[in-house]
Amino acid sequence: MAEKRPRVGIEQRRRQILEAALKEFSHKGLHGGSTVTIAKDVEISHPNLFRVFPTKRELFIAVLHEAFATVERRMLRAGEAAEERPLETMAEAWGELMEQRELMLILLQGYAASEDPEIRDVMHRWTQETFERVEAIPKVDTDMAHDFVAAGMLYMVAASMDLPARAADDAWVDRFLASGA
Template identity: 40%
Template sequence: MSPRMSADERREQVIEAAVAEFAHGGYEGTSTAAIARRVGVSQPYLFRLFPTKHALFLAAVDRCFAVLTERLREAAGGRTGQPAIDAMITAYRDVLYDDPTILRLQLQIYAAALGDEEIRRVGHARFAALWKRLGDLSGEDPDEIMRFVAMGMLTNVLRAFDVPFDRDRRITGAGLAEWAREAARE
């Protein structure tokens, strides 16, 4: 018989399951029953760990931002300036390709924030912290951080719509213009 899990260990499992379920179904379309089933616990036990579905969604929001921040921190690896930005660009693309759950959850967070003030407030705070961390990691000025974030948002759209681009090369306006001309002919 395997040893019992602590509440903290089970809580981590529940958050991971919530990330996967909310990424797939969004806040409104995900049931706590599905999250509990994924973990193999009862709904009453899940509600002892998280008092509401809303609290669980906010924990998933925190996890999404924490994963992104950590991946970008690791990628920067003590570099600064453009080398740090380039490493973080690569890391972010890798996240989008290697774990589409993170992109799906980001998109679900944006959608949920439109109709929920607390989700919007938490997302606002986490996005501000991420923005600040990007500047701290790279040492770059706010305009360069804005370009980095804007390119990340563009990459989200390209990935979500399966627009073909080489994940190992910079996305260029000329490349997207060529794609758009070709796609418009279809």
């Protein structure tokens, strides 16, 4: 007799799916990522996956929104709350986020999937909101916000290539990463 698994609530199942989808999509992108693999990782049927997220695109966008929420909680709010050195506070938080390589990869995958108009709109809104929130911080002007966001994107690319882990072996990596901070 087959062993019955305990039922899982929809919110817990949604969380499990999003975690598995982050892993899959961050490494393989929207088009290369497999919903079959995601369903297997969560130990649910493929049709049940689509009961929670009706389309692959909706699941991909939900993963992006989770990534945006993480950046908002960990970096933007910290900078907005910092009375002194808000950009340095956000840079430190971004440095910690860069250690979550899959987070960096999914953001890049979002930009890469921007040929899809809906995903392009999602990425555009998030990029705009991030820039405008940095720019709105007291004592941060447009040029400072531009430089901060541009450097953050450069470091996102560096993190996706796992350059911080290679700094000890490659002198240019150490110089590259140290020059913009």
